[in-house]
Amino acid sequence: SRVGYPEVIYCSGKTAEQVKAILEAMLERDSNILATRVSLELFEEIREICPDALYSPLARVVAIKRKKVEVPSSYIAVVTAGTSDLPVAEEAALTAELFGNRVERIVDVGVAGVHRLFANLEAIRGARVVIVVAGMEGALPSLVGGLVDKPVIAVPTSVGYGASFHGLSALLAMLNSCSSGVCVVNIDNGYGAGYIASMINQL
Amino acid sequence: SRVGYPEVIYCSGKTAEQVKAILEAMLERDSNILATRVSLELFEEIREICPDALYSPLARVVAIKRKKVEVPSSYIAVVTAGTSDLPVAEEAALTAELFGNRVERIVDVGVAGVHRLFANLEAIRGARVVIVVAGMEGALPSLVGGLVDKPVIAVPTSVGYGASFHGLSALLAMLNSCSSGVCVVNIDNGYGAGYIASMINQL
Amino acid sequence: SRVGYPEVIYCSGKTAEQVKAILEAMLERDSNILATRVSLELFEEIREICPDALYSPLARVVAIKRKKVEVPSSYIAVVTAGTSDLPVAEEAALTAELFGNRVERIVDVGVAGVHRLFANLEAIRGARVVIVVAGMEGALPSLVGGLVDKPVIAVPTSVGYGASFHGLSALLAMLNSCSSGVCVVNIDNGYGAGYIASMINQL
Amino acid sequence: SRVGYPEVIYCSGKTAEQVKAILEAMLERDSNILATRVSLELFEEIREICPDALYSPLARVVAIKRKKVEVPSSYIAVVTAGTSDLPVAEEAALTAELFGNRVERIVDVGVAGVHRLFANLEAIRGARVVIVVAGMEGALPSLVGGLVDKPVIAVPTSVGYGASFHGLSALLAMLNSCSSGVCVVNIDNGYGAGYIASMINQL
């Protein structure tokens, strides 16, 4: 794959020992590294073997930058419905950045207060590809898809309660979007959205 | 109940004989009558015993008007996302009208083309209560709820395919609405929405 | 929106820091404030920056009253099937009160002991709008709907076990109510029920 | 099993040939026979080999009576929420009768019009065991269970649409009944309810 592209570790369900072993092999290859689903405790263990590791407690992501990546001038917009969607959105944004993309964050523009979306429309329309992160009723990707002429990557989140069924409601809504140009990744899969958006932005 | 309020027959799963027997008893009481889920064949049998029965093939509703009902000056808005949602919307609208309400219909203003919604916002905001009918991702009630300061009755429809799961997707989205002031009735239940909207409009 | 209407914070999934930041901005605007899904710990932090904040440990709701709200003479009935449904019912009642409504609470009148419901029927029938809160089989809204000529807002709760599936059983029952005039909000959504009931009571 | 107890054929998914072959063997044994899920066409074929076969087009049940069965003086009440539940209720009632029981039918006493239930309470309370048949929200067994001191066999029906999910809503409601003394059989399983009620009535 591309020069400077990071190697990735998905840490959920791995012991600190397993993660550090994988990491050490990667560090030997002098790769850029992205680790996702990293708890604060795990990060502290990682920092011991890699003091330049950076950590986002919001996104629960670790980034290790060893090599320069080329960054195209076009950018990816990461649009968030509510503040509870921020961890997933930030996982997406940091992934996209580490893979060599400029990212524009537009937060808290859910359909319940649609004027805020319109106030940010120019920034969204200027992107080459748009990631839209939303929980509960998952309506935002359809709305954005109708307003923007670019590919929309919809990310359902598990934000909500009751009949949100841990993200199922948002997932189904996004799959049934009546706007053309919307595709969907797994519930809470910020990484996956950031990765495919990066791919598209770098075509 | 109120003077002039119609009696109602839900015809699904009843034989023509059963429907006509119920109808004849009602006609004897000289009631206004609303029959829902009426096929054309059934209507033809109804017309034989009641020549002044009116039929909407779109809504599959029969209305029989024998008594005047008082109609308040405020109105109910019935808002529809797509053209395929029209049968359910019309069941709601005709129900509301037969129960003595003025109804304003606003059709085809789904979130994929949100400018059409804004073009109709005044008519929606002028209503005392708003019925919003949508299938697929069921996003419209949230959007309307955020723009309007009146109770919103959300009606999910079974319009869609695949992961719409016969209206489940729209239903879940509406239950998880992040807009305050939205409540929900059963999938395809235009009648129920029209009834409760009428109740609210006549408080 | 209306004079004196509270601003609302949904605290679930927000850090104390996030909640307090939002709160401080609201306090600056001198708004009435409703905060829902507030743990005792969070309330203690809130009290430090806002000593007149009131807390209901049952409803897990914080109310801050700075401005008078006009209260209509009609009232909202909040009807509860069992004692385990009280937290959700109280979230609804306190929401309605803070939004400027008189509330009548009728508790523990579930269908298993229907005489208790009949003993309270007058109080329920006197309301302008009725909120009915029930878990398990969710049968109470149908029964109330058949006895009362006012809009019924049904709130399913996650009370139950086994095949209650965390409120799904009650939710489905309420959506399928054979009584006219019943609409439904999300599982455990006392706030949403209180809000729309307030809207209807103040039409 | 007991003297005079019928042999049973469940005809769904069997060809007329298969049904007639089974029937002929039974007739040779001179048994009383109950056949369920019998279409009119199938009945016509049955009548050819067994002219004294009786058919209920409502219940889709065939009864062939060759031997006397002893009938206890106590009776089974079969209670129905709506008219669309009649086919299932009648399958239960005819099963119970053919197995040697007196049956009292109480129809159309669903929770939306609870006065009709109270008007029939004496007949229900007089039974030794009560079968309650209901679709949609399936609330009636809970209500009856709370009013009656006898075992209640609840039969959910597939009557309804949308979120009734072909009887799932009624089934879940009945399983979650907050009334003690209620147990449940499969959706639309009138036969099963009639059988176990007969067992209990003849203890």
Place this chain on the structure above:
Amino acid sequence: SRVGYPEVIYCSGKTAEQVKAILEAMLERDSNILATRVSLELFEEIREICPDALYSPLARVVAIKRKKVEVPSSYIAVVTAGTSDLPVAEEAALTAELFGNRVERIVDVGVAGVHRLFANLEAIRGARVVIVVAGMEGALPSLVGGLVDKPVIAVPTSVGYGASFHGLSALLAMLNSCSSGVCVVNIDNGYGAGYIASMINQL
């Protein structure tokens, strides 16, 4: 209800204070009392106000016996598929006993080792009504139902993992039993099974 019949408290989701308040009112009426879903901590608080309270840590049930109940000579069999089903079975058995019934326990006779069932068949066949408790594939009630001529109350348990979906697998299996004479209560509802079995045993 019958002389000596216990009053019942379902303690799940109630605070110790709520439980004790209810209990004290009952003790004043000198009732027999059954409390279910009681943790050890809760029992210790109960014992302080009621030193003669008995506790089963297996069934998590408290029994307080103040009055004699008449016990018929017939008995209820409580049959268990595996050892993990014992808590639910014991809730059923203790309920039945406190309501005035003799109970015969037959444990660990699941379908995987069917010879153990046959070794106990006489004890099961001698009962007036049979409770069968099983998790995982929930096959035992069908097998017992085919071997026994008495009403079978099937209790699915949440025992299992993976595709048992917390008791759903066992529940569905029991509802679809091909044996006549089987009815079903909620997942893990030992109390409900014991109650209705008692009702039947005392007819």
Place this chain on the structure above:
Amino acid sequence: SRVGYPEVIYCSGKTAEQVKAILEAMLERDSNILATRVSLELFEEIREICPDALYSPLARVVAIKRKKVEVPSSYIAVVTAGTSDLPVAEEAALTAELFGNRVERIVDVGVAGVHRLFANLEAIRGARVVIVVAGMEGALPSLVGGLVDKPVIAVPTSVGYGASFHGLSALLAMLNSCSSGVCVVNIDNGYGAGYIASMINQL
């Protein structure tokens, strides 16, 4: 693959033209051929291009035998719970036979009448691998698995109604079997069971 092994066509969702084109290519290779999910109409078209094609209307299977296959002396038992499971069982049996296996059919030995199973136990225990086909509660594979020391291939069928949910109930039961030595194929997948049983029989 092995000499004489048939080529297979799965005909569901293919036009007669598509099936015949595939078939002609296979016939040119002089293969043995198995076609599944074949309607009578389709078979009639097949017979025109291949007069020696054999058809089982029960299994909806076409077999074309051009080459001899070696058949081991051990055999596969195909065990069926009810008569409605026969089509799926026969798809399994015919598949196994065409792939070169002796098959012993044991029908109608479901758990409701367990004596019939015991009467056939020797034939089942003599097999090298056992296919068990059952719908509704899907209990038979667990029972057989407990009685037999050989691999059991469980095939859930869509036979049933209501809470059988088109085979889901049987599928879940089989996956949760408490008997060791049971594995499961898709609902109604007689072909798949016959194929893997053949593989095992020919090891």
Place this chain on the structure above:
Amino acid sequence: SRVGYPEVIYCSGKTAEQVKAILEAMLERDSNILATRVSLELFEEIREICPDALYSPLARVVAIKRKKVEVPSSYIAVVTAGTSDLPVAEEAALTAELFGNRVERIVDVGVAGVHRLFANLEAIRGARVVIVVAGMEGALPSLVGGLVDKPVIAVPTSVGYGASFHGLSALLAMLNSCSSGVCVVNIDNGYGAGYIASMINQL
């Protein structure tokens, strides 16, 4: 939108009259037109008002070409697991072509015969974006995603039976893909996949 971009009609659930009215308005604007979910009967009515309309009976798509669209030199690969997935794949391919793209079709390369996939790998790797269409277990997009460095649009189809649950199995598999760079559209939504692939190809 772009010059020459077609207008689109989704014909499912619309009457011939509705479709023709929409079409006539579009024809007046001299647009290129894509109509999806068109039955043969509907096409025949369309042809009467538009004799140059082209129809694909496989994809059930009508194309009307009035204006030239610019076509980039890069191409879209449409990859299909089985022959039954062809209708959905062809809806995708024809959509992409009418929106001005070169399309390379690679059919019948499902995971059961992975050598066929490898034989076509060059053609897939040469594309700018890849659409992968699969039913049943929906495994192909993961495999392709691991072999190709381009965005993969995964389309689950409703092909299958039993536990495929009308495409749910394939949908879930695709959402859970362990390959990076895969996003998903609704079950059977060839149109949506073709549209977003076109968007990406024309960035």
Place this chain on the structure above:
Amino acid sequence: SRVGYPEVIYCSGKTAEQVKAILEAMLERDSNILATRVSLELFEEIREICPDALYSPLARVVAIKRKKVEVPSSYIAVVTAGTSDLPVAEEAALTAELFGNRVERIVDVGVAGVHRLFANLEAIRGARVVIVVAGMEGALPSLVGGLVDKPVIAVPTSVGYGASFHGLSALLAMLNSCSSGVCVVNIDNGYGAGYIASMINQL
């Protein structure tokens, strides 16, 4: 059963006391013993009564070897998609070994990096029966099934998040495998896979 075959305890949901009582009875019979779902704490209690007990913290399995078992020369391959699937795979492998089989482990060969699978194909093809363990999209068994001519036992794991629904996604994928020769056990049921693979390997 066979000489030297271990007795098995499934420890989940049993107290240490229950486990030790069962164990002591087995030790008296001098059996080989396999205990699954054993926590470290439980193991420490077991070691006190049985110092030669071996424990795998990865598989959470205890093995006690007292008697020699005959081991055939053929082997079972245990193939794993990802590292998070190792605990389940190891439960399968240790089960198979204790039941007297040689096991070849092939780890981390999931479909996202298919070259690793091909690099290990010889080892897989050399086995008499293959166990394939995978979570998330569960695609690996289909791929292996297409490449290998031996029975494949597919084990879905609960590895994943969001729409993996605790292993449901992988389970459905495996049930719908388009490769012949694949059968499935319960989610995370390493033991069951090891047991049936052992049965097949020792035929």
